[in-house]
Amino acid sequence: MNTPGMLVAILVLGAGTFAFRFAGPVLRERLTLSVYADRLIAVAVVVLLSALFATATITEGESFAGYARPAGVLVGGVLAWRKAPFVATVVAAAATAAGLRLLGVP
């Protein structure tokens, strides 16, 4: 392994990631946003988290993640929709996926 190269790569990735994270709060202070822009950002965050949810549920890399994971998330989703406690939702999702894999479902 090329040690200095790896060190620089990790530091650059860290600095770039920090720049993305830091830009929002700093820009936010310098710009006066309209109520409409505020609303737009709130919707954008929900859209990003929803897309993250969907891709993390269904895909692994560039292909299908298999059946156990979406099935687990579906069970969790139904519980969340029926207003079950958060803990029950998350544990049920994990337990369903783990149980299906134990039974040999990919």
Add this chain to the structure above:
Amino acid sequence: MRSIWRTVDEKLGRRLARDIALVLVADGLVGVSFGAIAVSDGFPIWVPMLLSLFVFAGAAQFMFIGLVAAGGALVPAVLAGLVVNARHLPFGFAVADVLGSTLPRRAIGSHLMIDETVAFTLAQHDPARRRAAYWTCGVGLFGCWNVGVLLGSIAGTVITDTDAFGLDAAFPAVLLALVLPSLRDRRTFLAAAVGVAIALASTPFVPAGLPVLLALIGVAVVRPKAPAPAPIEAA
């Protein structure tokens, strides 16, 4: 420890404190698997540790390690990680209010910005609770993630597959449970539905990380209704 827990309990309420604790444990275990995978791929311990301390973003870390381990060059691996983390820019706009106004607080708070932290903050409406949720979840995740990665790196190949425990299903379930109340608004739901469709449809064709960003097209397609009517210009 007991007194820290009591303070957290008072500011967040027992339910929220317990919900966050569950996510901390789950993410700590994913950290164990990240450390174990990195070490079993032949990386020295400092590589997963430095990534976890400096980058602190699970998806980008897994992708970076995966690409380099598969024989990829460092530059594309860094670029891929940056694309995956670009979503933090709009996140920063949305949680700016909870970070505080001094430079150190804002810098530290920015570094703790993680999907789960943002989702927990989004689900709270009272400003004090938003702040408490962000900082508790952020600091807690930073601790659990790094301790998990260290333990996994040392233990080597003990747990390389957290999928066996269904933890890969826990992460999306956390996001769904936290985002569900926001989806009750019809326009927000439509924007999210269009975004999800775009993200899923583009996944096989574009580099990882990009589908989630492309989902933002959903915001443009379904323009959210302005809260107040626009002023009408005199004819």
